[in-house]
Amino acid sequence: MTNADTGTPGSAITGLACGSCTRAYPDTEPILTCRACGNPLDAIYDYHAIRERFSLDRVLRRPPSVWRWHEFLPVRDLRHVVDLGAGSTPLLHAERLGGVLGLRRLYLKRDDIGPTSSLKDRSFAVAVSKAVELGVRQAFTYSSGNAAASLAAHAAKAGIEVVLLVNEQASAQKLAMIATYGHPILRLRWTMFQEVTELLRFAHEELGLYHFVNFANPFRHEGQKTYGYEVWWELEQRVPDWMVHPTGTGGGVYGAWRGFTELRTVGLTNRVPKMLVVEPEACAPAVVAYERGAHGASPHGDVHATICDSIACNDLPYGGRRVLTAVYESGGAAVSVSDEETTEAARLLTQEGIFAEPSAATGVAAVRKLVVAGTIDPEEVVVCVITGSGLKHLDVTGLHALERVPVIPTTATAFREALAVLRRSSSGRAPGLAVGAEVTTGA
Ligand SMILES: *Cc1c(COP(=O)(O)O)cnc(C)c1O
């Protein structure tokens, strides 16, 4: 397990196991789901070995990326790593926003910063590197946009051929970015996510293509675990009270929860945060299941009826059992937010200097609701993951601002007049962000 170059312990992976029937598989073959029961697999590690050898000092001396945490990651040989710099994102203490929401200790984990500007980079850094290790040559994924952008970038560098299936509704900016990498792309029209799942099964089983869809690929959520480690370290080796996660298929929130539970397993913390799953009201299968106390989710809602396209999922893969496990076992909750609440949250985030896509702002909207409801205590430490950048979602977040920004000639008179008009009409507000209530100015 020792890597001679860096003198550091390598991956502690020992294999894969089915989460349902516990059947074991080697992690050295490109196996996706359980051959016996069809359910998702999880990587298994020798936590005892990690516990014996783990050294935070050594981790922090490694370059800042997800690979710092190599012990907990499934890639055996670092020569297979495809590193575009995913992970090690800033954790900001959001004092102004916290003031508006009534929280002293609100933090924002900025996963809108990274190789392709979304949380997907953590998961593709790890899953594509593992695919390289497994000798995968041809693969595909389905995506609402951010996953395809991240896979496009990582596969380009890895030299893996990929076919990208993207939701018909993906924004022009997401499509343009994905297309620039030059892999084949198809836009997919569907109503229930189950239709996508069936097409994926066909492509894998009949066409023999490896794929990268959350949960059906065992390694995507392994990358998301690295939030847990980073947040724990950034909060001075403590876990927050709440970890708030915009949720689509649930790979992100499940991965984060798994990361925290691993820290507990190896003795670096004695508790895990309450995981808060956030979905749009228009399609909220995990929230509906949570409100009923159910451990499996039924289909719910319309994915086309929300501006939160990146987290619009109306039929959770494998009944959402992993997402609900993370909620129940952490003592967390699941809550839905309306597009109006999300738009207002995106506007509030600009006070912290952040331009988030709508899906990424839902966490802040949810926290605002739960503080008012008394579920979140004002003294608790709350981390919201900002999952994606507003730059890839201009049709909602900003393009309409263009029409409202005047064009003037370079004369002093025109400038003075235009300024007077702007001051009168906007009274200090940013153009294009006119939805919602007045922002309280703290400082
Ligand atoms: C993919 C995505 C999520 C959530 O991802 P899941 O792992 O599918 O739950 C959240 N926010 C943004 C911006 C995303 O692109």
Ligand SMILES: [Zn+2]
């Ligand atoms: Zn099984």
